[in-house]
Amino acid sequence: MAETVNPRRSWMIVPAHDPAAVMRYPEREPDVVVLDLEYSVPPRSKETARAGLGALINKIGDSQADAFVRVDRDTRWADVRAAMRRGIRGIVFPGPDAPEEVVELDRLIAAMEKERGVEPGRTELALMLESAKGFWNAASIAQASPRVTALGVGRIDLTMMLGPVPQDEFRLYRFLMTRTLVAARMLGKQPLGALWRPGSRGGVATKDATARAAREASLMGFTGCVCATPEQVAPVNEGFAST
């Protein structure tokens, strides 16, 4: 029987280059604060964001929320080096294609744990499937490191790559979610995803649409999802409460 591996319902994305925005997170009560080095950070602010990670992780580490850092796939090595500080709980790795990439990141994290005095093996990896290749390799990717504790569907990137033009029922997305769920449950990882409807994802989702997406995902077997905006945290926590 499947068990809830991990009670982290809301993974709130906050732009790491904007400490003021980050530190408003307690108002929303997310289970996970994801300090973002990817989409929400303008290219010219990446270095600033990396440089400020240590202080932010320290502050979040003292709270109820877990601190994760979402790295940029293309600059993940530098991002991981910047992120590895005492207090960090894990890395969100978007868009892995192959197990070798996860193994490589695992080794880098292990080296950084040793160098920075972080408890060995403590740093987790949450993988977001964002490519067709990665999606198909889901199980082997998720098994590539014992650090992997969560497996999610990176809806926007993955569906952008696959190219559907959904108008009403987004059946392809249900397939993507189902297969990701099967892989995650088979391997004992936390399945991350919400059943976003066309036109109602991420930053443009209303509170009601978010709650519905989370509730339906919960019924499907998912236990948490990424929140693109702070406003999504409450409905996501509510929608996944039953898990």
Added chain:
Amino acid sequence: MKTQTLRSPSENASIAGEKPMPKYIRRSLFPLSIDDPELGGKAQASWADAIVLDFAKKPGCDWQEDLKARMPAAIHAAAKGGAEVFIRINRNAAAAELDAAVFSGISGVVLKGVTAPADIVATAGRLDALEAGRGIEPGSLEIDVEVDTAGAVWHSLEIARASRRFGFFLVNEPALCRSLGMQSAPALEFDPLEYIKSQLIAVATSVGGQAAGMSYPLGLRPEDAGGDAVKAAVRRARDTGFKGALCPGASWIAACNEGFRPTAEEADYYVKVIEVFAEGLKRGMASVPIDGKMIDVPVDVRAKLYLKWANRAQARDDEKARAHE
């Protein structure tokens, strides 16, 4: 000199009329316990195509010896109504359970809790030995897989390919939902197992097997179903590609036997299609119209396959009727 038409083996295999469609007629698979004192009567009265025998390990005695003593009679009783008989085996204790439960008279075993192809390989190896030791035709026993774990879904293709003995996937929806952390009450507007069912049907068929399952939401709440609901659900399941269902109660069996086959109206239509198309071919046409629809080679092939399916289902019903005489 007589001209011979040379065909490759694959050409021969592709001749529509020679394709098995479906390979097995197992529309209704009905579980019964060998401990049920009315086993024979219930099996006969059920008219199920297949009986799946379950057993409990009796505490305080050598359960294997106890089972060995009782199983041959139970198999005989279960087969009274002309049903094929299967034994349901737990993957976790498969070797010991197979030793205690496999005897002449069964068609195969239903393995539950499968998570990887190695489970099938191990079971197939054990069946090889048991067939040799118990006077059962070598290679005749089938392995059917009750799909109730995430691993069975993920590895379905490797599982189906793991042994030539593979015959059926049987979808156990409530157990599978539990394995996936899904809500097992049908609360969603759509079938959360839709893609999994499609995958299992395609995979089973790809190796010459079949899949048994029910359509949403009946597969998740069988206790609420009335007669019409079962009939409608069976039709949807058949139209999805399932060839039968594991029946949680005897009330499903008639609907499954009737529903998991082409209807009489469909069979009549297929006969008409075949006749009209054959006539068209004689007149040098590649396609002919019937009731505003175009009939060409694929439609003709499908009509032949489905008619064969209807005939085989009827033959199975006749066979069971003779067993009841």
